[in-house]
Amino acid sequence: MTYPLWRSAGLVSVLLLLAAPQVGAQQMVSVAREEVNLRSGPGTQHPADWILSQGYPLKVVGQRGNWLQVRDFENDKGWIYRPLTSSTPYHVVKVKVANLRSQPTLRGRIIAKLVYGDALRTLERKSGWVKVQREGGLRGWVARRLLWGW
Numbered sequence: 001m002t003y004p005l006w007r008s009a010g011l012v013s014v015l016l017l018l019a020a021p022q023v024g025a026q027q028m029v030s031v032a033r034e035e036v037n038l039r040s041g042p043g044t045q046h047p048a049d050w051i052l053s054q055g056y057p058l059k060v061v062g063q064r065g066n067w068l069q070v071r072d073f074e075n076d077k078g079w080i081y082r083p084l085t086s087s088t089p090y091h092v093v094k095v096k097v098a099n100l101r102s103q104p105t106l107r108g109r110i111i112a113k114l115v116y117g118d119a120l121r122t123l124e125r126k127s128g129w130v131k132v133q134r135e136g137g138l139r140g141w142v143a144r145r146l147l148w149g150w
Helices: 005-019
Strands: 028-031 035-039 048-053 057-064 067-071 077-081 090-093 097-101 110-115 119-126 129-133 139-143 147-149
Touching: 048 077, 057 077, 057 090, 110 139, 119 139
Parallel strands: none
Antiparallel strands: 028 057, 035 048, 035 077, 057 067, 067 077, 090 119, 090 147, 097 110, 097 139, 119 129, 129 139
């Protein structure tokens, strides 16, 4: 059985699209060291504008060599040296106060209060909720809409 050329080309195009990485897919990283500098440019000759703590999530918006241009949840941009980052998922609290709950529901018991800027390790996602872990080991659920990250 033979197929018209346009059908074969269409099939190949679909297969290539499926195999290719998603264009525009959000690449996220987190800070892998206790403290790192977020710099104004891609290199140590550029001044450090911010000091970030371990686990802080960042969205990659550009790259130059081994330097990543990143944006945080407040939309601040800077550059970080790629070896100082990790692919471990984290979220950051983007509201003034968020409840850490025992279950992924508003009826779940509140086990702690989280505050704006808290970085939390991402453990699981479930229908609008994220299971996170605080640095001290405390685990619980937070409504996804109160967080930024992945």
